[in-house]
Amino acid sequence: MKREEALREITSRVSNQNLINHMVAVEAIMKGLAEKLGEDKEKWMLCGLLHDIDYEETMDAPEKHSIVGAEILKNLGLDEDIVYAVKVHNEIHGFERKSLMDKALWAADPLSGLITACALVMPDKKLENVTTESVIKKMKKKDFARGANRDQIKSIEEIGISLEEFIEIGLSEMKKIAQEIGL
Numbered sequence: 577m578k579r580e581e582a583l584r585e586i587t588s589r590v591s592n593q594n595l596i597n598h599m600v601a602v603e604a605i606m607k608g609l610a611e612k613l614g615e616d617k618e619k620w621m622l623c624g625l626l627h628d629i630d631y632e633e634t635m636d637a638p639e640k641h642s643i644v645g646a647e648i649l650k651n652l653g654l655d656e657d658i659v660y661a662v663k664v665h666n667e668i669h670g671f672e673r674k675s676l677m678d679k680a681l682w683a684a685d686p687l688s689g690l691i692t693a694c695a696l697v698m699p700d701k702k703l704e705n706v707t708t709e710s711v712i713k714k715m716k717k718k719d720f721a722r723g724a725n726r727d728q729i730k731s732i733e734e735i736g737i738s739l740e741e742f743i744e745i746g747l748s749e750m751k752k753i754a755q756e757i758g759l
Contacts, residue, residue: 577654582625585652590632597757599628601688601750602681608749609680612737623658623681627665642666667728676735683732686724687746690714693721695759703754708744715743 606624
């Protein structure tokens with residue numbers, strides 16, 4: 577599946593622009609991680625872009641989120657490793673994250689939210705003035721962006737990337753697509 581086709585699938589299933597922006601942000605972070613780790617960039621980007629394809633359908637039934645998404649992706653013919661990474665990104669199921677892609681998506685998902693929150697508290701509400709240091713500082717404040725699970729973000733260290741480097745990668749990649757995601 578190409579990105580354009582993935583975007584069509586998303587926009588046919590998701591109407592909330594903020595959710596679409598989140599998925600595009602996770603796609604960007606996954607791209608940066610794939611480049612850092614020497615992994616298949618296109619595959620990792622698709623994984624990030626499509627990870628919440630079922631969210632609007634399952635938002636009132638969190639126990640179905642990611643299971644339905646994985647089924648959608650399987651029916652669309654996506655590779656099994658992408659399907660599995662999407663399936664295991666919802667902690668409610670307790671599925672084991674096995675591959676680098678699984679673990680990267682698990683960490684990238686909340687990082688995108690944390691970085692977005694950091695941009696939204698800036699006077700201009702733009703990513704361009706957000707720094708790695710400011711994200712780390714905000715991350716330490718438990719009452720800031722409570723939905724961004726800090727332990728989940730820190731789990732990136734399991735694949736040999738420091739928290740600071742992960743935030744640098746995420747922020748850099750999101751800045752490249754800032755206009756696309758409205759930041």
